[in-house]
Amino acid sequence: MAGRTSQPGQSVTGRVLMILELFERSLAARSLSEISTETGLPLSTTHRLVGELESWGALQRDANGRYQIGLRLWELGQHAGRQVREIARPLLQDLFTLTQETVHIAVRERAEALYIDRVYGTRRVPQASRVGGRLPLHATAVGKVLLAFEEPWVREAIISRPLESRTPLTHVDPDALRAELAVVRTRSFATTVDETRIGATSIAVPVFQNGLVGAALGLVTTTDAATSIERHLPALxxxxxxxxxxxxHFPLQSLRQPASTGRKGSDPEAETRR
Known part of the structure; x- marks a missing residue:
């Protein structure tokens, strides 16, 4: 039985998840009144639920008394999907060793590619994503792979939505994108050139599990290397x-949980400078 709420059909659990979801959209610290305003919850309810989350460790206050994600919630997230990540990480490192380029692995999260792990190369590439970050499926090589091998109804639902132009070269025409994804399914790889960030080109291949696409493995480099990027296909x-x-038997979708932010290959903070 759901707890008492002022909004019919909204459970206490649902309200707690609304609060936590704020920090998924943005990690910025928030005051109690800001949390109340953003969730639409009464201030008294927000005060009670945030207090319980803080006591448990899901939220914590910074030096200014504003709330942010707590360490205990991060620690809990690390347990989910750990087996899969521990298997995938050394292989991702192998891919970096073979290519000397920035490599990453991503899964589909709604209409976006969620980047699970990355090994940074030494080449200075305009980076548009980070570990734990999301980018539109239609604008990235990993996203196009995930979209191309999805069930047709899922693919169509995403393509039919307004498509964001990340750059002037992002492919946003629905019919042209449908044709492009058909080619991706035939060739079993996707590429992008300057679609997410000007100066960056990428290539990706599917990772299957039980006959379904579970993840996409990709590589990003500079646009001036676009004509030779397919040479990395055997390694990918x-x-x-x-x-x-x-x-x-471990589900690839469990990769969705948080992963650490950098791998040996170059400076793990490099993305913030590129």
Whole structure:
């Protein structure tokens, strides 16, 4: 039985998740009144629920008394999908060793590509994503792979939505995108050039599990290397097959949980400077 709420059909659990979801959209610290305003919850209710979340460790206050995500919630998230990430990370490192480029793995989260892990190369590439960050499926190579091998109704639902132009070169025409994804399914890889950030080109291949696409493995480099980027396909496909064989029964979708922010290959803070 749901707890008492002022909005019919809204459970206490639903309200708590609304509060936590604010910090998924933005990690900025918030005051109690800001949390109340953003969630639409009464201030008294917000005060009670935020207090309970703080006591448990899901939220904590900064030096100014504003609320932010607590360490205990982060620690809890690390347990989910850990087996899969521990399998995938050394293989991602292998891919970096073979290519010397920035490599990453992503899964679909609604209409976006969620970046799970990344190994940074030494080449200075305009970066548009971070570990734990999201980008539109239609504008990224990993996203196009995920979209191309999704169920047709899912693919159509996403393509039919207004498509964001990340740059003037982002492919946003629905019919042209449908044709492009058909080619991706035929070739089993996708590429982008200057679609997410000017100066960056990417390539990606699918990672399958039980006949379905579970993740996408990608590589990003500078646009001046776009004409030769397909030379990395053997390495990408080889590592993708190794991930498929190594993961076994662990669901690739459990990769969605938080992962650490950098891997040895270059400075893990480099993304903030590129």
């Amino acid at each position: 496909r080889g590592i993708a097959r190794r991930i498929e064989a190594s993961v076994g």
